[in-house]
Amino acid sequence: MHLRILHISTRLILGGSQENTILSCEGQAKLGHEVHLAYGPIYGPEGSMLDRVRTFNAACQAEGFSDRVIRTHEVPHLVREVHPLADRACLRELRELISALKPDVVHTHSSKAGILGRAAAWKCLKRNRTDRPAVVHTIHGPPFMPVEGTAMKRLRIGVMNGVYTLAERQAAKRCHLIVCVADAMASQFLARRIGRADQYVTVYSGMEIEPFLTPAPDQTRAAVRASLGLTESDFVVGTVARLAEHKGHDDILDALGQHMRTHPEFKLLWVGDGWWAGRLRDRVESLGLSGQVICTGLVDPGRVPGLMRAMDVLCHPSSREGLPRTVPQALLCGVCPVAYDVDGTGEVCREMETGRLVKPGNIAELRDALLWAHSHSAERDELAQRGRAECRQRFDVRNMIAALEEVYARALELA
Template identity: 45%
Template sequence: MRVVHVITRLIVGGAQENTLASVLGLRERHGWEVRLISGPTYGPEGSLEGVAAAVPGLLEIEPHLVRPVHPWRDGLAWVRLTRRFRELRPDLVHTHSGKAGFLGRLAAHRAGIPVIVHTIHGPSFGPFQGPLANAVFRWAERRAGRVTTHFVVVAEAMTRQYLAAGIGRPDQYSLIYSGFDLGPYLEATNDPAWRARVGLGPEDLVVGKVARLFKLKGHDDLLAVAPAVVRRCPRARFLFVGDGAWRGRLEARVRALGLAGVVRFAGLVPPESIPRWMGIMDVVVHLSRREGLPRALPQALAAGKPVLAYACDGAPEVCRPGETGILVRPGDLTGLEAGLVQLLEDASLRERLGRQGRAWVREHFDVNGMVDRLHALYVRLLGRTDAAGAMDVPEGPGTV
């Protein structure tokens, strides 16, 4: 079978890691011919382009597929994607992210591709933006939805939100959790030497957050309660793993709050080192107000760490109160402070929630299980009975 995936950019992020794991798994486990078309990747969030480019014949860069709205380049990207789909003649096109999802699905339909799949990694509309932007993005999702064969969602919350917006039918949605390689997380340890890299001691109680330093990610809320948490738990320390456009702003806020001695910025780290960073955390928080299902939450649980999250989008499906963590209403700073203090003061609670979370994640988030479920969906949509169906794909240029 010939498959083409399309994504807007390959920054270091959950949607991008999911996409790479999917295309590589389909190639390696099922022998299918899979291409990945991406727009260019740049900025402080880091890039996964090198991982994809290291696989011969996998990655193509479409230079006009860019995240900001740009009518001329968007139109050109649609034309070029349509032409490339006609050249490759895939059996199925699978799109990811907002811009690539919209242009890619319309181009695939124009090119006569028989099956068009779109993964909803996170909502394009919601309370995180204004009414005009919501109206535009709802229209775009409904328009592209009319030519979509099937939707893959990373959380049941995405199905509910999109159906409520009049996008698709219930039988067009399939839940496939965003799996990852569990092994390094299951083996993660609280390494004193790794703590020392960022000035953390063995006795510190580390509240960790793994996310881009950007709006809607919740770093401001965590910093707002940090002084009170430290007063109640003097051994509390805060560790931000990740980088982004808001780093300077957040560092200035840390200084203004007098928190320079208790907040650490690890910066952008290689994805393969995330398990080691998770290992030195005592609690992992995720306070995003726009996320399909935060990948950091199941990763933390796989490492045996309890989680605290805002009850937003798909987070409640993983952060299960009394079972894997503590759930807080978005913006409830009093609840956030109380939840952090409860976890930091109760080692037995941390151990129990982490242990139960690890068992749950092992059952639902194995990367091979994700790839196999995606494979089964493709087979069903194409009406195939064979498991591979690999075909020769004509070589294309590095950019399309």
């Protein structure tokens, strides 16, 4: 069945949901579907996934498959922030794009693109049912922020969570199926009375697993450690995430900062960049830990598997996730994760089965889990190997593409 598919994503920055979306586009294009990708302006220090799309398209053309390229469309007013004037303009731009393309499937990603994209697609569906788009939305992570901070901040977050809840309830009425990257997403949304239970289907976020399973010669643990100036006696606690709010870098410093001063073999390896990079580097310096914290900045995604192998543990104390791709990626590399028990993380990192799972915000518990990992290397490796075996099947990108084919077939029947 040949389909014209339009994916809509808010920002193509380097991130888990964006990688999921690009891999979906590539896999569907290889199956012979006509794939379009719409996105908002890309800016900021988080990097861009657009180069990957261009590389894929160049390879298709070089191999004589120009019909398999991913057709891209920048939507000028598709922005992450709530902005009534821009959002109104974006809704018009998306309606015009959908009307022009007449896709069989509109697949939206992330909350903002999901709310506006579904509204635009449903409007087109109501206008002309013969040019139906089946409307599918993927929840990569919850739009609801943790309620924390000062009384004023808590009030502001509570109001925004309420606004997003109402918007998501309306958006759920304007789509046929809702894909979740973890069962936890469906549970959270249904608890907020968003959508119906029969709309939800879990499709775990696929990835190209081979680079994580089999290292290239220059991407082995020893090679990457040597390139970073690390020795085998160093205990490396790594993090692969944007240097941004809610990713937990401060919690790592709170948990290990004092211990690191008296244990120079402890090293932190932070892979990524973001708006908080300067502040975090200043804090590291103020703690006297500059010589024990390696910040790589943005790296080519192809380097991530090697950097993960250089770690002894992957620490992911994020307070807001769907299902963090870095956790199964670390397990595929044979690295034990230590992570906060938020959203879908516990579906992959199960306490003392496939990693160490910590209560969110519990600094003492986070410290204990990391120190346990340091002193129990054999047990740590056992957890990682058990998780590795599970993740090989669950997160193979080919399984995700096949599952989305079934989702689209069902959505088209409903449309």
